[in-house]
Amino acid sequence: MENHQIRSTPEPSLRRLARYLDLLHKLQKDGQISISSTQIGNELSSDPTQVRKDIEYTGIIGKPKTGYVISELIYAIETFFNWNNVSDAFLVGAGNLGRAILGYGHFKKYGLNIVSAFDVSPDLIGTEIYNIPVLDYEKLTNLSQRMKIHIGVITTPVECAQEVADKLIEGGIKAIWNFAPIHLKVPEGIIVEHTHLTQSLAVLTKNLHKQFLLDDKFSGEL
Amino acid sequence: MENHQIRSTPEPSLRRLARYLDLLHKLQKDGQISISSTQIGNELSSDPTQVRKDIEYTGIIGKPKTGYVISELIYAIETFFNWNNVSDAFLVGAGNLGRAILGYGHFKKYGLNIVSAFDVSPDLIGTEIYNIPVLDYEKLTNLSQRMKIHIGVITTPVECAQEVADKLIEGGIKAIWNFAPIHLKVPEGIIVEHTHLTQSLAVLTKNLHKQFLLDDKFSGEL
């Protein structure tokens, strides 16, 4: 009973694959037909071998000398992430960030279709944001059960995030994309992806700090 | 000339440290005085040894049996990231996402103070968003030079991101927080932190997919 898990793709590879996809869409628009790992590496400042290893996870096989056909590679990555089948999702918390996410119309290309937003504010309930209706938070559990929604996006203030998560799970949700800066406690088998911007800021400021030290200027200030 | 680099903190550790800080602020508000790596591990479902290793990077030393004094640990993490010294920053692109970031008032606690936003839209120029003035994009380079701004946040559409980055660098910016889904080409020594939500979505959907397969339901659909 040691290790029966499926050999799963490393998380860094998953993140890089998403970036390759962005690049591929762009190059395809520019009319390019095929691409090598070397070129991807050049474009994204990463190592060609690593690019090949990442791409291997999608199952596609390239050709020596030419690399991969862009359209096939796009299809392989999308299939790998199952982004050809779009999942409906609910978003809870129609504040600034929620609004920004509702306004970003491209998630459908990444398998996510937000069908309703929920909020407690009477001013918002009944309105539409970018054609997505804002409904009463009280109806969340009932609706997600009836509509068989599997993904919930939490963009509420941190104080209510755990309660919202509980409600979502009660309504049958399987995966939560959490933007509130709190670690959600969820039962086994529920997926949580925690996206908090201060984490990125931590990396940014630390690197900036390091760079300043390397530059040997500013050292007095730091 | 092999490896003269400063032994730098792993990026996953940086991200985790930011999460510890969130937790510590919360527990401090609840009146707790000290905390052990075991408790942090329980709260965030991570390994106590890993928590200790992460915390070691900040230089603080804990006590057996009791752990760390929360206020001291907060101070140590903030100092580690240099978040006690707030840096002024510019944001370019006052659309949905830009607005959301301007509206999130807590970045000051994480060392980032956005002093102005920039946009090309005449409707926006001259207005204020959450008390932050929106200025004409044309004035970007000039102002960032004069105000000695070192950090730029890009929340424009993907098409203009590279051009904006070039302008920011021309204006003397050292670090860019990029939300546009494109790999920016920048000269050596410029820090870029690329935050793109589809990367998180990649991880989320892949895990969800895997979970569904484990559950052995839905396999027909997938």
Added chain:
DNA sequence: TTTTTATCGAGAAAATTTTCTCGATATATT
């Protein structure tokens, strides 16, 4: 047609990150 060149894929090696182990020690309990 033969040679050259660019790139793939696979396995090995290196580097990094996480997890394990354990002696030391501060606090609580007997």
Added chain:
DNA sequence: AATATATCGAGAAAATTTTCTCGATAAAAA
């Protein structure tokens, strides 16, 4: 005061991820 307990920090071991090496091969050039 002596004993028990929880936790730290440091070094070792394990696991994971990245990078290197190289034979095979498809396309282009000679």
